[in-house]
Amino acid sequence: MSLETVSIVFTEKQKVEVIKKSFDAALGQTEILCAAITSLISTGTELQCLRGVFDPDTNWSSWVQYPFHPGYSMVAEVMEVGANVQHLQKGDRVFVENAHTQFFKKDASHAVLLPKEISSEEGAWVNLSKTTQLGVRRAELFLGETVGVIGLGLLGQLVTQYLYLSGAKEIYAMDPAESRVQLVQDRPGIHRLAMDAGTAKEHIEKQTKGKMLDVVFDITGHPAVLAQATQLVKPLGRVILLGDTATPSVQGMGRNVVSNSVSILGIHALMNYKGWQHPEMADLFLTYLLQGRMDVTPLITHRFSPLDAPQAYDLLVHNRSSAMGVLFDWTRLGEES
Incomplete structure (x- = not known):
């Protein structure tokens, strides 16, 4: 099975493009097929990746290779599940560390099921x-x-x-x-x-x-x-x-x-620390949101269609202090097609 997907790509230094391409959507036994709902720009990291100025022999220089697919803060809807996936089903909303892409596959073990009381926009903050x-x-x-x-x-x-x-x-x-x-x-x-x-x-x-x-x-x-x-x-x-x-x-x-x-x-984002693993840390954050002890909604300042990604990054490059939480609303693609 093949699907056409929209992706945001840094094709080279300081150049943002929106690219459509097909990918093989056939699922492995432990995979899920996802449709993006909303994704959050990690402004510091992604602007550094777009800028492309790194010392040699650093984490940055080895990680960022162009064309580069930015993003790792995504909430999506599960479209299909692999044969061995038990804890997720079609229609679930999940947080996944995935690039800014409309449709994609992910191993189900890397997905965090969002409680119904948590909005998709709140859920996009799980990774941060x-x-x-x-x-x-x-x-x-x-x-x-x-x-x-x-x-x-x-x-x-x-x-x-x-x-x-x-x-x-x-x-x-x-x-x-x-x-x-x-x-x-x-x-x-x-x-x-x-x-x-x-x-x-x-x-x-x-x-x-x-x-x-x-x-x-x-x-x-x-x-x-x-x-x-x-x-x-x-x-x-x-x-x-x-x-x-x-x-x-x-x-x-x-x-x-x-x-x-x-x-x-x-401290690096990929670490675990003294018994705290990533799933437990995600659960704690979601608990704090449910209890009203943390609040990210006031931090959301801008929402863009993924098709307007060049303008979104241009805003951040030239007037970063005017923006905080910048989201891509992937549901707009159906309205704009």
Whole structure:
């Protein structure tokens, strides 16, 4: 059986195209055939992939080869199931880590069944929810610690919500873009700072009476920010690198890392951490949504037809701070055909 599908492709550096092609839709025994409902652009990662500027011998340079199929945050409807698939059936909505593509096959073991109470737009955040959980787990927070978050894009917003749930005493959420800062939940103990980390140092020093922070998350992926982050933590403080720079050759760690005994801790999205596997982390995020303890709906700022993908990425390239959650609505394809 053959199906024609629409895919969003970075055909070369800085070039986005929408391509139609046929693929073999015959299923293996453990596979499912899916029809895309909505997919979320991971703005930091995907823009870096589109930009195509990487140091050699990095994760980026080995992963991104053109033509490149971006995306890994997809909610889809199950169209058919393989003979050995027991836990899913036709009509189910699932989250899958799949590129921005209309129809596709996936091993059923990699699909997360969404509760009926969770919208497809909320479900599209599952993958980023796991990445940010890993970051917060890596910090191994203690109740009552003071924490900073540098960079309030998609990941920074989720990290801030997790930190609040984890019992941080004070959270300093920093980003130069006022529009991003305003999307952070206005809750007791959360300080929303519309400034970069270098400028925020004086403010944090004053607020903490010179003690500085226990933990700082650098979620920017910008090579200059790590050195600023290490200046914000107290002696024996921890800096969590959740944003992987594509140019580590120009990344410095700061002047006082050794003298202040600062720990720099990295974490990657594909990891498991101390007994927490990806299915369990996805389930925890969905539970928090159902309980109303996390909320991603206010973070959704734009919705595009997949046919308008070049315009969507152009918006992000030229005015990234104006957008947060950018979704492709694949149901529009039926209306536009």
